[in-house]
Amino acid sequence: MTEIQKKTLSVVKVGGAVLEDVSSLAVFLDRFVALPGLKILVHGGGRVATKLSEQLNIVSKMVEGRRITDANTLDVVTMVYGGLINKKTVAALQARGCNAGGFTGGDMNLISADKRPVKDIDYGFAGDVNSVNQEAFALLLNNGITPVIAPLTHDGKGQLLNTNADTIASEIAGVLSNLFSVSLVFCFEKPGVLSDANDENSVIPELTLTSYQSYKEKAIIHSGMIPKLDNSFDALRKGVKQVIITSASTLDIHSGTRISL
Amino acid sequence: MTEIQKKTLSVVKVGGAVLEDVSSLAVFLDRFVALPGLKILVHGGGRVATKLSEQLNIVSKMVEGRRITDANTLDVVTMVYGGLINKKTVAALQARGCNAGGFTGGDMNLISADKRPVKDIDYGFAGDVNSVNQEAFALLLNNGITPVIAPLTHDGKGQLLNTNADTIASEIAGVLSNLFSVSLVFCFEKPGVLSDANDENSVIPELTLTSYQSYKEKAIIHSGMIPKLDNSFDALRKGVKQVIITSASTLDIHSGTRISL
Secondary structure, eight states: OOOOOEEEEEEEOOOOOHHHHHHHHHHHHHHHSSOSSSSEEEHHHHHHHHHHHHHTTOEEETTTTEBBBOHHHHHHHIIIIIIHHHHHHHHHHHHHTEEEEOOOOGGOEEEEEEEESSSOOOBBEEEEEEEOOHHHHHHHHHHTTTEEEEEEEEOOOOOEEEEHHHHHHHHHHHHHHSSSEEEEEEEEEEEOOSSSSOOOOOBBEOOOHHHHHEEETTTSOOHHHHHHHHHHHHHHHTOOSSEEEETTTTTOOTSSSEEOO | OOOOOOOOOEEEETTTHHHHHHHHHHHHHHHHHHHEEEEEEEEHHHHHHHHHHHTTTTOOETTEEEEEEOOOHHHIIIIIIIIHHHHHHHHHHHHOOOOOEEEEESSGOOOEEEEEEOOSOOOOOEEEEEEOHHHHHHHHHHHTEEEOOEEEEEOSSSSSOOOOOOHHHHHHHHHHHHTTTEEEEEEEESSOBBTTTOOTTOOOOOOOOHHHHHHHHTSSSSHHHHHHHHHHHHHHHHSSSSEEEEEEOOOOTSSSEEEOO
């Protein structure tokens, strides 16, 4: 018995410096619209949020690279992620003939989350993904819409929550593997996972769970790359076909670092 | 030959003081979700945008009640309308069991506009509605989604534009009259169109084109109410079944001011 051929879907996460620079973003978006098959774009925007917070004299507290989201900071990220970055990206995609629609997790109940419980650290209005609404994503994708997702979720009780964009991309990719043949692509300003942070030619072409452990033990892979890779392996365990970490300026899924179990 | 029964659709515009006050907004949203039939909510947010502009030392220039939208102001309204107000409203509706989705005109190409030509006044990035995407609205409505619309449009060439929320509500109501039996409801902090601005008991129960002309000549109806009423009559000419101007705290379409041609 042959399995019904699933449509291909690329879930692409972009963040960091790419979003801040008009020309980098334009190059990235050109590459994004050229990807074949169905597409979802997940964006970050932390640096832009930090700048606006500074202008408003709101202190952005960070613990281990994660933002502590108090009420004022939640308003800032709702404005920056849900408004400024999301809507500008949508308009730029529309201009490229891509019928984009911008969403947070609250919209159409796409992604619900639970407020992170307070243990050692109170992360404030930070949300851990509870469920991804596969029917709502399928409705959009099957009607020619390219969802552009801001890293915000909601708890279903009226509270918006700040959620890590890498995690959102990974969770969406995992759940939508039920319906589509999914590639998860993390794009950033580097050409892939580097074995030497100062050498752009040191891209590690392939990472398995075993080699990842070894790189971690040697502290070759560390800090911000660890949650990204943990998210990658999580996605693969949930049925995502391939995970690639690559450059936003090429969005070439045949270069960069390929992750496999 | 009987006409196929069209589904009823309420296009509700809310703005002004209602959006700023947490308890007024909660009462309004309770009423909104209780409305029978399909629903679209269009919101403003000018006062919140003005406050944020002040905090960022951006001077909001107004001419005849219309905001001059320079590049910085466009960023502010994109953050406030498209982000803060839109996404908080969506989350609050989700908590009330209403499957809301928040959109600007750029999202799914719902509303495209042309940048207003410079004549006597340069309004900057202000957009006059060019077309409303009836298929995209129908897709959402027929799939149980309640669109929540921020007063932003796009020109299809990558530029977001600031567009008056009353006009957006009127344009959506007009176009969707092709598919639905549409009521257009303008809600605000007053109980209707007043013949004496200082007397809340002076609601004019019915306005026709003839009586409107007469009230205008006597300057009983003036300033901000004029574009709202012009939008109302436009909508009726496009096939909207009824237009009501009423209080956001009751959202009672049997009280307030009923507009007819």
